Amino acid sequence: MTNNSLGHVYNDGEVILKQGSVGDCFYVIQKGMVEIVDETGDKETVVAKLGETDFFGEMGIFEKDVRSCTVRAKGEATILTMDKRSLYKSIQKDPSLAFRLLEKMSNRLRETTKQMGAK
């Protein structure tokens, strides 16, 4: 871990979230990149790549289901974990904190719809 960064450092290829696992944390990329991988069936499909300031794992916060994809570091990545309770408490105190979450989730929905249309 470097001295001047926050969160936890994951090495290239290291799994941060495993598809099918349960979890109630949400993650923000402080440095580096991660890839979101769909491991359904025998093959792996990289569905998205995320970089600095992006977040992932938000479904674990809003739904009770298992993780829908695997997330792993692409190169070295520093990730900050945010737990469900403190995020909900913060949003309860300041609902505008959810603006960016909604914006990003809406972007993702648009991307997924586009990808489905292309198929």
Added chain:
Amino acid sequence: MDNNNPIEVTKDKSLIIENGSKIAVIGGGPSGSFFAYFALDFAERMGIEIQIDIYEAKNFHVAGPAGCNHCGGIVSESLVQALSAEGIVLPSNVIRRGIKSYTMHMEQGTTVIETPLREQRIASMFRGFGPLGADDVDSVSFDNYLLQLCEKKGVSLIYEKVIDLERTEVGIDVQTKTNSVSYDLVIGSVGLNPRSFSFFKKITPAFIPPETTKTYICEFKLGHELINQYFGNSMHVFLLNLKNIKFGALIPKGHYVTLVLLGNQIDKEIVDSFLNSDAVKKCFPKEIDIREISPCQCFPSINVKNARYAFSDRVVLIGDSASSKLYKNGIGAAYITAKAAAKAAIFNGVSESDFQKYYQPACTRLNRDNSIGKLIFMVTTIIQKSAVLKRGIFSMVVKEQQKETDKRRMSSVLWDTFTGSAPYTDILMRVLHPATLISLITNTIKGIFNLNNSKNDK
């Protein structure tokens, strides 16, 4: 006229932010930058085009007091998380060290409290370029980083001191040595600057500035190697029985260690008593006289009582100038009040009654929490003086830190008290939890018996 919306009908149109509105932010510390950033963000979301100018008297590129907003430089865990959720991730050239644990020193011993998730979750940084003589050109000051974020969003930065404010029929005139410009809204993010308070009082006559006390900050230039060896990624906090000191901390950052002393009117004599204590001396290499490696020291003021009536039509004061968090996480409080003021101004309006209704509640919550904070610090002072209680707490924390899965009740209480991450009310509720109290009483009684036994053994 839209008769279905009576609130909109009765609103004075000149007291709302609309396309072309101009906002002046006086003071480019954290509260000023947070206000500008969020006001512009909310305006963009609402489809309103506004202009924001930040006036800042200091130059954050200069080392030493001239470019520094004197502070311990800790960005708390809760603020790191909130900013991350907002998409503001502190870059590594701003973070001088990621803090992973707190090392607590008492006369009874030393113990380490780890972060709840064993991650580096707190940042240490310099508000300015660094202490006198600092030459680390690759690093960026925290305040400068926030100002740059604002500039990228479209805010204009005006590096000039505001010397007066004047209320006119159509707005507020902001005067510098070279210019006078009229604005629809003026934000007072002037920290604890008495001169600036005087001209805010002129346009907001009911405003009563916050009350303050004197604190102490100095830096020791130890170098990376010794800092890694003696401090690592741990902030050292001291609960010692020393007159007037409520809290002392040594914070590693870059080549330096920052000393912060909070309490009642800290002066040179109190500082000496702290530096001469064994617990503090033990933290540094024996062969080094720390007074010889201290390029910078200051006695800045800190809020001990919130301001009152910190708004009027077209004017609102935020951050330290309004309400802060007692002794801790002032930057986190600046974020809260700045964002509350931005929400009120953009979504509601800029009249006195808008600020009363939509901004004041955020300040009131901080002020109420500070009343509990005062109680907690009163109890802490009693604990500081009581060897028996300190022994109980010490042994409780040591045991909690040894167990992997156990609920770390006292550790989490101390963690949040030291870091300022949780509201004081939450901390008090956890202290009053029967399990915490029973464990504290048990550990204290055991401590007394152990002490008596060891005395008898002698």
